[in-house]
Each structure stands twice: as structure tokens, then as C-alpha cells.
Amino acid sequence: MKIHTLAIAGVGLIGGSIALAARQRRLAEHIVGVGRRPDALRQAVSQGLLHEATGELAGAARQADLIIFCTPVDGIADQILAAAPACKAGALITDAGSTKARIVQALEGRLPAGVDFVGSHPLAGSEKRGWEHADAALFQDRLTILTPGPRTNQQALERTTAFWRALGSRVRVMDPDRHDQALAMTSHLPHLAAAALAGILPPELAELTATGFRDTTRVASGDPGLWTAIFQENQAGVLTALDRLRERLLGLRGLLESGDWVALQEELAQAKKVRDALGN
Amino acid sequence: MKIHTLAIAGVGLIGGSIALAARQRRLAEHIVGVGRRPDALRQAVSQGLLHEATGELAGAARQADLIIFCTPVDGIADQILAAAPACKAGALITDAGSTKARIVQALEGRLPAGVDFVGSHPLAGSEKRGWEHADAALFQDRLTILTPGPRTNQQALERTTAFWRALGSRVRVMDPDRHDQALAMTSHLPHLAAAALAGILPPELAELTATGFRDTTRVASGDPGLWTAIFQENQAGVLTALDRLRERLLGLRGLLESGDWVALQEELAQAKKVRDALGN
Numbered sequence: 431m432k433i434h435t436l437a438i439a440g441v442g443l444i445g446g447s448i449a450l451a452a453r454q455r456r457l458a459e460h461i462v463g464v465g466r467r468p469d470a471l472r473q474a475v476s477q478g479l480l481h482e483a484t485g486e487l488a489g490a491a492r493q494a495d496l497i498i499f500c501t502p503v504d505g506i507a508d509q510i511l512a513a514a515p516a517c518k519a520g521a522l523i524t525d526a527g528s529t530k531a532r533i534v535q536a537l538e539g540r541l542p543a544g545v546d547f548v549g550s551h552p553l554a555g556s557e558k559r560g561w562e563h564a565d566a567a568l569f570q571d572r573l574t575i576l577t578p579g580p581r582t583n584q585q586a587l588e589r590t591t592a593f594w595r596a597l598g599s600r601v602r603v604m605d606p607d608r609h610d611q612a613l614a615m616t617s618h619l620p621h622l623a624a625a626a627l628a629g630i631l632p633p634e635l636a637e638l639t640a641t642g643f644r645d646t647t648r649v650a651s652g653d654p655g656l657w658t659a660i661f662q663e664n665q666a667g668v669l670t671a672l673d674r675l676r677e678r679l680l681g682l683r684g685l686l687e688s689g690d691w692v693a694l695q696e697e698l699a700q701a702k703k704v705r706d707a708l709g710n
Numbered sequence: 711m712k713i714h715t716l717a718i719a720g721v722g723l724i725g726g727s728i729a730l731a732a733r734q735r736r737l738a739e740h741i742v743g744v745g746r747r748p749d750a751l752r753q754a755v756s757q758g759l760l761h762e763a764t765g766e767l768a769g770a771a772r773q774a775d776l777i778i779f780c781t782p783v784d785g786i787a788d789q790i791l792a793a794a795p796a797c798k799a800g801a802l803i804t805d806a807g808s809t810k811a812r813i814v815q816a817l818e819g820r821l822p823a824g825v826d827f828v829g830s831h832p833l834a835g836s837e838k839r840g841w842e843h844a845d846a847a848l849f850q851d852r853l854t855i856l857t858p859g860p861r862t863n864q865q866a867l868e869r870t871t872a873f874w875r876a877l878g879s880r881v882r883v884m885d886p887d888r889h890d891q892a893l894a895m896t897s898h899l900p901h902l903a904a905a906a907l908a909g910i911l912p913p914e915l916a917e918l919t920a921t922g923f924r925d926t927t928r929v930a931s932g933d934p935g936l937w938t939a940i941f942q943e944n945q946a947g948v949l950t951a952l953d954r955l956r957e958r959l960l961g962l963r964g965l966l967e968s969g970d971w972v973a974l975q976e977e978l979a980q981a982k983k984v985r986d987a988l989g990n
Contacts, residue, residue, distance in 0.1 A: 553920040573917065615911065616919045620926035623903055625981035626958040631895065637853065639896045639988055640833040646900035648925045650985040654978035658971050665966060672963055676956065678906040683952055686945060691938050698934035701905035705930040708919055 431592040433458040437494035439487060439509060441465050441474060444526045444552070445500035446561025447568035449479045451597045454566045464490045474561050491516040496593060498550075499525040504659035507536035510547060519544035524590050526552055528613065529663035530577040530606040538579045546586035549577040549606060551613070552599060557651040570598035577606040614667030619675055621657055622668065624650040711872040713738040717774035719767060719789060721745050721754060724806045724832070725780035726841025727848035729759045731877045734846045744770045754841050771796040776873060778830075779805040784939035787816035790827060799824035804870050806832055808893065809943035810857040810886040818859045826866035829857040829886060831893070832879060837931040850878035857886040894947030899955055901937055902948065904930040 436458035438445045445463065452458045463480040464487050465471045471483030484490055491497055491513040499506045506525050510533075514523065523545065527533055530549045537547050554572040556563065574594040578587050591601045604612070628650040631639070661668055685694040716738035718725045725743070732738045743760040744767050745751045751763030764770055771777055771793040779786045786805050790813075794803065803825065807813055810829045817827050832854040836843065854874040858867050871881045884892070908930040911919070941948055965974040 553918065555920070555922075572920070575918070612915050612918050616915050616923050620907055620923050622962055623907055623959070624926050624985075625978050626955055626962060627900055627903055628981040628985040629977060630954050630958050631984055633984075635892050635896050636984070636988060638833065638855070638892050640835065640852070642835070642929045643896050643900050644988055644990070645925050645928045646904050647981075647985050647988075648990075649922045650978075650981045652978075652982070654975045654982055657978055658975040661966060661974060662969070662971055665969065669963065669966055672959065672966070674910045675906055676959055676963070678910050679902070679952065679956055679959075682902055682906060683949065683956070686941060686949055686952070689942070689945065691942050694941060695934045695938040697909060698905050698930075698932075698937050701908040701927075701930045702932070702934055704911050704913075704916070705904075705908040705927050708916060708924055708927075710924070710928075 431457065431589075431596045433593075434495050435460045435462065435493045437462045437464060437490040437497040438480075439464040439490070439497065439499045439513070440501035441471055441480070441483075441561045442500060443556060443559055443561065443563050444554075444568075445498070446474065446479060446564030447566065448498060448500065448526070448597065449474070449561070450564045450566040451569060453478070455596060455598075457596050458496075460493075462490045462493065479561060479564065487513050488516040491521070492518065494521055496522045496524070496589075499523070499527070502656050502659045503527040503529045503533065503663045507533045510537055511540060514541045514545050514547075517542070517545045521545050522586055522589050523547040524550045524593070526550055528617065528660050529610055530575075531610045532663050534577055534579045534606040538581060546583045548582055548586050548590040550590060550594065551575045551577070551609065552594065553617075554599075557649055559653055567598070569594065572599050574599040574601050575609055576601060576603050577609050578603065579606065610664045610667045611670070614664055614671040615674075618660055618664055618668045619671040621649050621652065622661075622672060623675060624648065711737065711869075711876045713873075714775050715740045715742065715773045717742045717744060717770040717777040718760075719744040719770070719777065719779045719793070720781035721751055721760070721841045722780060723836060723839055723841065723843050724834075724848075725778070726754065726759060726844030727834075727846065728778060728780065728806070728877065729754070729841070730844045730846040731849060733759070735876060735878075737876050740773075742770045742773065759841060759844065767793050768796040771801070772798065774801055776802045776804070776869075779803070779807070782936050782939045783807040783809045783813065783943045787813045790817055791820060794821045794825050794827075797822070797825045801825050802866055802869050803827040804830045804873070806830060808897065808940050809890055810855075811890045812943050814857055814859045814886040818861060826863045828862055828866050828870040829859075830870060830874065831855045831857070831889065832874065833897075834879075837929055839933055847878070849874065852879055854879040854881050855889055856881060856883050857889050858883065859886065890944045890947045891950070894944055894951040895954075898940055898944055898948045899951040901929050901932060902941075902952060903955060904928065
């Protein structure tokens, strides 16, 4: 795959890593970053991450062959609707949002002829923020999920697949609703659990934490605004996942209270088996 | 501090790391490991971790100036009661158990004259098992909590402090009950939450997990038997901590369901503040 002009709207950790990977892999001849504070992005230009930085989405859209939105999930659909009329025929739009159903639904059938959108979610990230932490290997051997809707153009899906593969990622296609239900369990619920654990830690016990507490709560350092938007977009999925966790905790509580150590050990052994299979 | 003979009962990750650190720091002239499978420990002798391996606790206790129990928490008190009559006058006994109240209580006033016990808990470890993963730096700059009882000999407390400091650890003294309540929150509850999260993951979603899920559930790979013993010994403390987590999750659920995104973001921001302060 070869892109003439790649536009990245939202140059944070993900957008910055896409830029860095695209440059290192010579995927695009020209990379333009779009941000609300273009002055801050000029540093990314001088450091060789971007060729150009702008605050004007429409201007970037006009030149772009592929434009990817790496902005908070609650703004992606509106930003795409705003940018699409400026896009040239044949332009491909995608995103890197952690939720998909609402975005895909909001755009279905609403883009100009000749402009395609395919939703994407690279399962890669970090609790860190900002392009200063960009990592060209962020997508290497990770999975990116593509979530076409019923009317998605097959060729656009293939181009989006080729784009992520060119960044080093594996690709899997899923239904947007199924994506959101799955990610509620594998990503959004762990965040909520980590935030709850960190949130109830009495300050005087901070020095009595060790690697166990720190691992278990690490994601709670993620940006509260970004995560609130994710919970908002995937409200139903997260509620369902949260209720499964609460039910399991209630079951564990029952075993603890009744002193059923054999059954408790079986639960821990089952959890260990699942966790061991995930690798480090 | 200088110990002639150091006996380590239970040569797993913790016991093995104590042996390795003691050798590297020339803390003991002779290190004897006690295990139920002494054949397996002979390899630890041939690899230079131990000077001697035995299956006989009383024999090791007879020679030891300091004996440390790194066995599962539910067996420590009985093993110490079995070993103490064989100990020579002036011998110091300690342990590395993750729970303290029951152990301290079970031993209070029950050891022969001239033999002292001081409970210890190094806040260091890993989800890994076995002396093969021993790490001489495991205690370096970590905190070890000592939990003297009302009749604990002051000199024994000082010797135990010197022992852990010689292994590179910082030391803090706490009441055994307060220790168990604190660790319920900082260690035992995170383990239960991680196990619950791992336990409810449908197998087909395993490949949709990323670093967030993996960090949050990492401790669930810990040994189910060791952890069941910890929950058994700290039943009341863990129940209290678990109820605080359940209450917080219920509160978060309410915000999610009612769509109170402002309040949800405040909760996430408070959790982030706590987590950020812990460092990596």
C-alpha cells in the first residue's frame, strides 16, 4: 500500500504512533496532522513526526487520500460528517476509536458519494497521553478490529485492511455491536474495576501497595475525559459487563463468608487458567 | 548483621530470593533449605543458592541462628511450633507470610524460653513460583512489615529489622491486625478482583484482550492454593475490603446507568490521582 497524503486528526499517543510508523515504513509521502492547538503540533513537525500541522480539518481533508480520526470517541462521528464534504472523490476515512456501534450507525448512508468510511479499532494503547510517547511499534503484531456496516464498500474495507497491515497490525473484521459488547468485557470493564480499586484506597495505605496493586490498577491512570466518553458511547455494553463482574464478586463473597475454601480455590484455579493462557 | 546458619523453610520464589540475596550480600556463612521434596532442592544446592538441603525441619532448626518460614500462611504457625523445641537458645524465628494476625496470635507465649518469634511480611513477590525465579534484588528498596505482638522481645524485633535491612529492604513496624486489614485492601482484594475479571472472560474473547486486561488481571496467575490460604487467614479483612469495592462498583453503576457523565468523570479523575501517585 502507498498513500500520497495521510491526514491524522488528533495527534496524541495513537495518532502520533500512526504518524511515526507510517514514516518509518514509508507508507505515505505526506503526513498532515490536525489538532485544535496547531502550535503544539509544530513541534511534532520539527521532530519529523509530521510534514505539516494545521488546525483546519477541511483543509487537511481536501488533500487527504486517507484520513484517520484519533480523537475522543464522542466527537468522531460529528468530525467525520464535518470533514467528508471537503474530501476528494476516492478518499477513505477511518478512525481509531475504542467504541464502534454509535459511530458506524451515525455515518451509515450519510457520506458524500465517492467518500468511504470504515470503522477501526487498534487494540493497542497505553495509559500515557500525547504524541511525545508515540511508538512506531505500537501496532506491531497487535490486532486491529474493522467494523464495516451493512452498506460498507468492500474495496474500502480492503484498503483499510491494507492500511493497518502496512502499520504492522493483524486485522479482524467484526460487527460493530459485537465489537462493543466484547470490548466492554476486555477493556472497558477492567478500566472501571481498576478505577474502583484505586478510588477506594485510603491515602495512608499507599505505601503498603506493591506490584499486585500497581498492576491491577495501572489503567486507572488513563485520561478521565477519554474514558468517560468511552463509557458514554458503550453504556449498555459496559452495564452488562459490570453486572457480570458484580455477580462473580458476589459469588466469591459467598464462598469467602461461608468458608468454602475448596470451591474458592477452584474459582481461583479457573481464573489462573484463563489468565495464564493470555501470556504476559 | 552476620548470621552463622540461616535456615529457610520453604524454598520457593520468596525463600529462594532470600537465599540468593543472603549469599550475594554475605549475610550468612551457611544456608540450609528445608523442603518437603529435598531432592528438588539439591539442584538449588548445586546451583549455589543453598549450602545444604534437607527434608527434616528439626535438624535444620537445631543448627539455625535464624530460621525463616516462607511456607503457605495456613501452615506457618504449626510448623514453627513443631520446629521451636529443637531450636538452640538465642535462635530467632521469623516468617514471610502475607497474613499476620492469626500467626502472631497462635505463637504468642507458646515458644520455649530463649527462642523468639517476630512476624514479617516483605511486600515483594510475583505471580511466579519456585526458586528458579529467585531474584537477589527482590527486596531491594521494598518495604517489609514487622508485626510484633504484646510480648515480643525488643531485641528480637531489632535483630529481625537488621535481617531485612541486610537484604536491602526498608522496615516498618505495625500491629498484626492492622497489617491484615491494610493488606486486605492493598493486596488481597486486588487479587480477588483480578480473579473475578479473568474468571468471567468468555474464551472466545481472549484474543480481544490487550495490555489493559492483561495488567489488570496479571496477579490472577498466582498460585490458587497459596491465595486460598491467604483468604482463609484474612477472611474478615478481605470481606470488609470486598464490600467496599462492591459498594464503589454499585456507585459507578448508578452513574453509568443514569448517564451522569460529569460525576463519572470526577470518579475517574480521583482514581487517576491516587494511581498516578503510586508511580509505575
